[in-house]
Amino acid sequence: KREVFFKTLLEVSKEFNAVFKELTNGRGWLRMEEKGNMDSGLIIEVEIPEKKVVNIDSLSGGEKTLTALAFILALQRHKPSPFYIFDEADEALDPVNCRKFSKLIRREASKTQFILTSLRKETLVEAQKIIGVTVNEGLSKVVEVEIK
Amino acid sequence: KREVFFKTLLEVSKEFNAVFKELTNGRGWLRMEEKGNMDSGLIIEVEIPEKKVVNIDSLSGGEKTLTALAFILALQRHKPSPFYIFDEADEALDPVNCRKFSKLIRREASKTQFILTSLRKETLVEAQKIIGVTVNEGLSKVVEVEIK
Amino acid sequence: LTIKSVELINFKSFKLANISFSAGFNAITGPNGSGKSNIVEAINFALGIRGSRALRAENVPQLIFNKGKARKARVTIVFEESRGEVRISREINRRGRSRYLLNGIRKTRTQIVDFLLKHNVQPGGHNIILQGDITKIIKMKPVERRAVIDEIS
Amino acid sequence: LTIKSVELINFKSFKLANISFSAGFNAITGPNGSGKSNIVEAINFALGIRGSRALRAENVPQLIFNKGKARKARVTIVFEESRGEVRISREINRRGRSRYLLNGIRKTRTQIVDFLLKHNVQPGGHNIILQGDITKIIKMKPVERRAVIDEIS
């Protein structure tokens, strides 16, 4: 059981590094608070290019979002869910990072279904289908647009 | 003391309605959880045009932001602070609401100083001064642009 | 397994809508308050989620379209599976009672949840991230975060 | 009272910067991680804020620019007041000790805070809203929110 845990941790950590590198060109890894103790806490550490490794609590808003997304996609690569739904996950991203994120989602979408809510055109331009919602007199209506 | 509290509450509630109306064309008010009991909780209620009054917890992300901003500006009109600093307050706003918000800040800025952090061009176009920050090899640099 | 379409009947701001999804990258957009998060919550709802936080409703009857005389709200998800289509429905009435259907047959919530679990889907799983929650994994206590690894080991 | 300028010396990602502000509407922009929130925190820092949450630092030495051999961090705010300029400085060293100056004269934190309070300014007051906190007033418990009215009554 302990073996399974640490094997999983190592694999997810590798995937986390891979996704984080795709998004930032930096490095990231997961480790236990107490080495070898599977009951202690899980620590996430990242190194943004040209910056020192910091506690993830002191990352900027956008950096936190990229870190969180890399973690979720690392879990997905290890144990895929059939679909992912993100409600305005890109709020804190600047235009450059927003586009990196949406391009990554587009690549992952060849093997997993993604449903994202977004206000950002950098996200919308990568979608294969756009669902437009409007409200009139308190009643919501939907328009569907196939892109590819 | 009780008189002062309810007098303040009434005035802030009126200001809250005024600002909320400017941002949404809707109505808003403040009231006590238990009528007349100044030790009970403070309830915020809003009515977005063409929608029913709802608990503010069930408002949409952007609607919550507009409600929060109206509340803060209502406090400011009642007891002004000399300056206001908002770090990415416009994250959840769509482009139309973002512009309404930045135009309101521009109007209020004739009597109060505002320092906002933002990634949104709808906010930047209303500023009187833009401070651009960039980072290179972990070192931040600033460029200042006077607009008006 | 993919979500082929979602039908909302009297759910929150939707009197009637039938939304079909691509098997790839879908983006839902529109003005503040138009109904984007309501669609996300409709999917969570049909998957059997419980609790007022995920649905932004103090009680279940608040989920029923409030402009008009609707007495029930229903969401149906049509899934595409290797063996064909699977339809899951959840309906609630003004008394707060939930009714679940799997391919038209009445099921208990537990049966629905068990079926979904076989496909690696659970209500409120980490594959559905609600508005404002993206950085939750960062703000979590390290031991809570470790539990996420436990779950997938 | 307005903020005329802010000088950052070895504070977080700023080795040296002197930023002058308009008395009206200022907007700080730039890429993720460039330093926008660091400027907001520098202002809070000079006003005497305490606590790791508002500064995103587990301890005070983490605020010192970490690329190089800097041993101190200092932030100076120049205020414009009816009677002229007022300069408030706060400096910290690697041992976590803070040093405050008001117009070049050494003061205690309490003296600085009292001076600011006369101008209706307080560190961590509701006039400074940190990233992600805008909807805090919505998520607050009603009794906490009522306390906000108490404070201004």
Ligand SMILES: Nc1ncnc2c1ncn2[C@@H]1O[C@H](COP(=O)(O)OP(=O)(O)OP(=O)(O)O)[C@@H](O)[C@H]1O
């Ligand atoms: N039972 C109901 N009947 C009718 N309308 C409802 C009901 N419950 C919620 N609403 C409305 O749904 C709207 C919220 O929609 P939603 O949260 O999906 O917006 P959104 O598109 O996600 O916006 P944002 O971009 O601001 O997050 C609110 O304005 C609310 O009044």
Ligand SMILES: Nc1ncnc2c1ncn2[C@@H]1O[C@H](COP(=O)(O)OP(=O)(O)OP(=O)(O)O)[C@@H](O)[C@H]1O
């Ligand atoms: N002591 C320090 N020395 C050098 N760099 C630091 C120090 N403390 C924090 N930083 C860096 O400052 C950066 C954070 O900057 P900040 O939070 O101001 O970004 P931001 O412009 O607000 O970005 P966002 O748009 O994502 O919110 C982090 O990348 C962090 O590595």
Ligand SMILES: [Mg+2]
């Ligand atoms: Mg939403």
Ligand SMILES: [Mg+2]
């Ligand atoms: Mg920031």
